[in-house]
Amino acid sequence: MIDIHGVPANAMLDMRASLRKSMSIKVAKKKLINLAWEDAGFDSELLEEMYGDAVQPALVQTSTFDSFELYSELKKTEAGRAAKPGDVATEDITIPKQDTGMAPGPIVGELNSIGIPAKIMKGSVYISKDTVVIREGEVFEGDLGLMLSKLGINPIVTGLRLVSSLEDGIRFTPDVLSIDSDAFRGQVIGAISATFNLACNIGWFTSTTVPALIAKASSEALSVAVEAGITNSKTLPMMMAKANASALGVAARLDSSALDDELATLLGAAANAAAESSATAEDAAADAPAEAAEEEEEEEEASFGGLGDLFG
Numbered sequence: 001m002i003d004i005h006g007v008p009a010n011a012m013l014d015m016r017a018s019l020r021k022s023m024s025i026k027v028a029k030k031k032l033i034n035l036a037w038e039d040a041g042f043d044s045e046l047l048e049e050m051y052g053d054a055v056q057p058a059l060v061q062t063s064t065f066d067s068f069e070l071y072s073e074l075k076k077t078e079a080g081r082a083a084k085p086g087d088v089a090t091e092d093i094t095i096p097k098q099d100t101g102m103a104p105g106p107i108v109g110e111l112n113s114i115g116i117p118a119k120i121m122k123g124s125v126y127i128s129k130d131t132v133v134i135r136e137g138e139v140f141e142g143d144l145g146l147m148l149s150k151l152g153i154n155p156i157v158t159g160l161r162l163v164s165s166l167e168d169g170i171r172f173t174p175d176v177l178s179i180d181s182d183a184f185r186g187q188v189i190g191a192i193s194a195t196f197n198l199a200c201n202i203g204w205f206t207s208t209t210v211p212a213l214i215a216k217a218s219s220e221a222l223s224v225a226v227e228a229g230i231t232n233s234k235t236l237p238m239m240m241a242k243a244n245a246s247a248l249g250v251a252a253r254l255d256s257s258a259l260d261d262e263l264a265t266l267l268g269a270a271a272n273a274a275a276e277s278s279a280t281a282e283d284a285a286a287d288a289p290a291e292a293a294e295e296e297e298e299e300e301e302a303s304f305g306g307l308g309d310l311f312g
Helices: 009-019 030-039 044-051 067-075 107-113 144-150 181-201 210-228 235-252 261-287 290-311
Strands: 024-026 057-061 079-081 093-095 118-121 124-127 131-134 156-158 165-167 170-172
Touching: 030 044, 030 057, 044 170, 067 165, 107 118, 107 124, 107 144, 131 144, 181 210, 210 235, 235 261
Parallel strands: none
Antiparallel strands: 024 057, 079 156, 093 131, 118 124, 165 170
């Protein structure tokens, strides 16, 4: 059920033409809608609920969209127009203190006549303070709507407004259908990530968690094996590298007369490599802007945090 109240005839024709491929729109008097509803075998009390606050109801039928998608599609037809005398404000309208950018002229007196304090400053029309021009539920009168339109405010929204939908026997209303898709998607991703993290930490075996659990177990087992001195094809290279590093560390503390040519060469190569690495790092730090350094630090922190989140 939609409300087409206030939609101009030419705009209605354009909307129906653009939506015809995905839905059908039936405009009829309530009496005919009621008869068709009863003939279809639906509950008349449900129809009254479907009408909601519709002033000029119409029926929409679609097999292309579900209720949420239908709401989004109909929302795209909404557009603001200038308020006319007799229109009702749907919310408080406040004119902020601002430089309107308008050239001086009769507009100053017109704004003041509807209660908007305006004056000329530096060759432009200036509104001197925040002003509430109309409250929610109040009726527009006189030239208020026209003057607001000159300020770029068109508060009356027209379009195919969904009032309620019926899908698989369930009635949906706009307050349920109006969701922030991006925020909802983020919440779903967050929930999946937290669930995966919890499942891994408690050792819950599924086709999704097993690869991560095996990788974690393999890494921990390798670390234990190296520390325990268990030799195999995977631990031996790591143990040899560790022993070599330790040997070089001890050799570096000895007097040069105690070193043979091979050790002296290795220590010299290691010292040169360390010096070159340090110089390269200093040059890069001097050339790179501060923003790049900060961005790199943030990326490193984010990477570490992601690993911590995965395994607790």
